[in-house]
């Protein structure tokens with residue numbers, strides 16, 4: 071099934087067009103309040119857009135007569151598994167087919183198959199109160215799939231889980247999402263890389279970039295995509311060998327991709343490892359020097375990540391100690407032009 075969604079929701083500042091091809095998994099990314107849950111709610115039929123349409127193949131889900139959520143054949147899986155507490159895992163999963171008129175025995179057989187599919191066959195007889203968070207979420211995935219949805223909507227399915235169980239559940243999702251038309255909202259770079267064919271980044275209610283996950287993460291154009299890819303990004307206009315931002319930052323770099331002309335909107339992207347940190351501005355070299363204030367220090371592999379607002383530098387622990395860095399310390403972040411990738415926004 072192909073999903074075509076065009077929606078404006080005025081009081082939430084959302085104006086989005088989203089297309090998901092049959093069998094494709096799209097990850098919806100973006101900062102808090104970007105409109106991700108709103109888009110899912112519109113797709114699920116829980117929220118009526120002010121204008122726009124939602125179509126699954128030739129089925130119009132909005133427009134004249136709004137198709138109610140249960141009749142859309144869409145399944146929405148939230149952070150919280152929301153299982154019926156008085157039913158066993160098996161009956162929770164059988165609930166969808168039963169509601170669709172499947173006989174009890176056949177519904178239970180199908181529920182068993184779905185539980186096995188998500189690696190939860192041995193949990194069939196347990197009630198939700200006897201399941202861990204990760205187990206309950208597996209059962210919820212089985213329940214969503216058992217309803218044979220044409221469109222699967224996942225709202226941060228692993229956000230509420232212990233980090234120890236997320237890799238296994240992510241592998242399960244990777245397997246069961248194969249070939250299903252799915253939209254998954256996530257903040258996690260691994261979800262984007264491992265689950266999604268394509269990512270769509272929202273910011274302030276608008277799509278700001280989209281493309282194959284690996285491409286967007288390798289060459290981000292939005293601050294959010296750069297952040298989850300672990301890259302620094304300064305957006306501005308290309309002029310005289312540098313990207314110049316509205317707030318006065320100047321980052322010299324090396325353009326790649328389509329030719330940039332003077333004044334074109336562009337981004338300068340560079341790795342935290344490429345950034346050197348100085349107490350005093352380094353003089354005389356053709357380097358970019360950004361005056362910043364340290365906001366945070368955190369361990370990062372065998373390095374220390376020095377954060378300064380939206381920028382980051384990785385230095386050795388020895389260097390961090392030598393520089394006597396702490397939140398509030400004014401420093402200069404310096405990066406060579408050859409380390410800075412510049413391309414059109």
Ligand SMILES: Nc1ncnc2c1ncn2[C@@H]1O[C@H](COP(=O)(O)OP(=O)(O)OP(=O)(O)O)[C@@H](O)[C@H]1O
Nearest residue numbers: 081082083084100101102103104105106107108109
């Ligand atoms: N029930 C609501 N009523 C009115 N406004 C809302 C409601 N829910 C969200 N909003 C507003 O709509 C905008 C989009 O919010 P939404 O929850 O869709 O973003 P999100 O990208 O899912 O954010 P998060 O990552 O924090 O869940 C925000 O400005 C938010 O404050």
